[in-house]
Amino acid sequence: MDKFLITGGTPLHGTVAISGAKNSALPAMAASLLTADQITLHNVPMVRDIVTMGKLLAYMGASVSTRDFPASEYAFQAHTISDAVAPYELVKTMRASILTLGPTLARTGIARVSLPGGCAIGARPIDLHLTALEKMGAEIVTSHGYIEARTPTSGRLHGARIAFEKITVTGTENILMAAALADGETILENAAREPEVTDLVELLRKMGAKVTGDETSTLCIQGVEALHGAEHTVIPDRIEAGTFLIAGAITNGDVTVTHCEPRHLTALLNKLREAGVSVEPVGDGPGPRALRVRGVRKLLAADMTTEEYPGFATDMQAQYMALATQAEGSSSITETIFENRYLHASEMIRMGAHISIDGRTAVVRGPAELSGTTVQASDLRASAGLVLAALVASGETTIERVYHIDRGYERIVEKLSGLGANMSRVHAPAI
Ligand code: EPU
Secondary structure (H helix, E strand, O other): EEEEEEEEOOOOOEEEOOOEEEEHHHHHHHHHHHOOOOOEEOOOOHHHHHHHHHHHHHHHHHEEEOOOOOOEEEEEEOOOOOOEOHHHHHHEEEEEEHHHHHHHHHOOEEEEEEEEOOOOOOOOOOHHHHHHHHOOOOEEEEEEEEEEEEEEOOOOOOEEEEEEEOOOHHHHHHHHHHHHOOEEEEEEEEOOOHHHHHHHHHHHOOOEEEEOOOOEEEEEEEOOOOOEEEEEEEOOOHHHHHHHHHHHOOOOOOEEEEEEHHHHHHHHHHHHHHHHHHHHHEEEOOOOEEEEEEEOOOEEEOOOOEEEOOOHHHHHHHHHHHOOOOOOEEEEEEEEOOOOOOOHHHHHHHOOOOOOEEEEEEEEEOOOOHHHHHHHHOOHHHHHHHHHHHHHHEEEEEEEHHHHHOOOOHHHHHHHHOOOOOOEEOOOOOO
């Protein structure tokens, strides 16, 4: 397994370009199952989860092609879906495979998707996806580790009024896609408002879907007979952008993050300013696409609670914790989305951080002098938090199991090294 070696202590300087959002590209790819026509996507990040989703679509009979390398533009075409199965081998490596359930069922009347099972950050059930599909007429059984879903004898799902008990991002996306090809109107209440959901709505509209209410928590979808091909550019990755902003701040550097969407980063920017960090938009006009972060001598403690969008993203919690270890005072961090998302904390403690955890709240006392050691990455965002901690630790940190970070950060070693970080990847010996 590959490792990262990071020697901390260098302030980062320069400019870094943000890639497309993994969590937008994944549902957009799944949406290609809704039509026999071609879907062309631009700004797709070159990360492992995209490769996995590409394999899954190919397994189901879609053609997946790309022109350039490293790839950022892809064409997907599912003329027919020959095998409406998402097998365990692929689903176990990426829970977002569940995004194929709604579109496959709506298009072909049948879908078999392996149950994703647990995950390092929490149980992550998919009951809300299934209950919603049942309300739309799907008959669902789970057996031998697979969800088997069929449309009713009429052949198509029907519209329904669905109120999610809890906000779910991929649940909203799955039902949006299913409803786009259902008979009649679907109203989705308590829907996720994440920018990635809005991006999917934009793609679906280009494909001929009739959706209103995006950016609100009530989505209204009028099902149509068929959808057609479309071309779409995936939004910038707000979590990658946030990670680089914290990298600039934590190292007391001066970093300009380009190709980002500052509107999607409001909660993080407010929190960074509360912590004393200077972050300013760069460029004129109504929609500046770059942010410049400059470190300060003294970071200040600031409490933070994760929430659904537009609140502070759970996917930025580990990175924020790294920053909090360097802030003066006591920062209370509360994780409300996932029940077990503090696996990075024990590794940060091994690096010298002062963190105590009580249930869903972690109290971080800073500033702590971190020192490099060998740490284990446990999930994608935890790995990013450890990279940030390593950038300020004295001496060398070895981060093991970096396959987690490869799932969602495009060329992170190259991008951080380009800003002056002393960082390298050690490739696992070929067996
Ligand atoms: N939940 C249920 N039942 C369901 C679905 C969700 O109880 O049927 C619970 C979950 O267990 C969790 C909460 O609802 O406690 C929210 O989960 P959600 O469904 O919103 O998460 P997700 O759709 O599986 C997406 C992102 C995650 C991100 C979360 C929260 C994708 C592919 N994944 O997951 O991203 O953390 O939303 O914002 O979009 C990551 O990129 O590292 C990542 C984990």
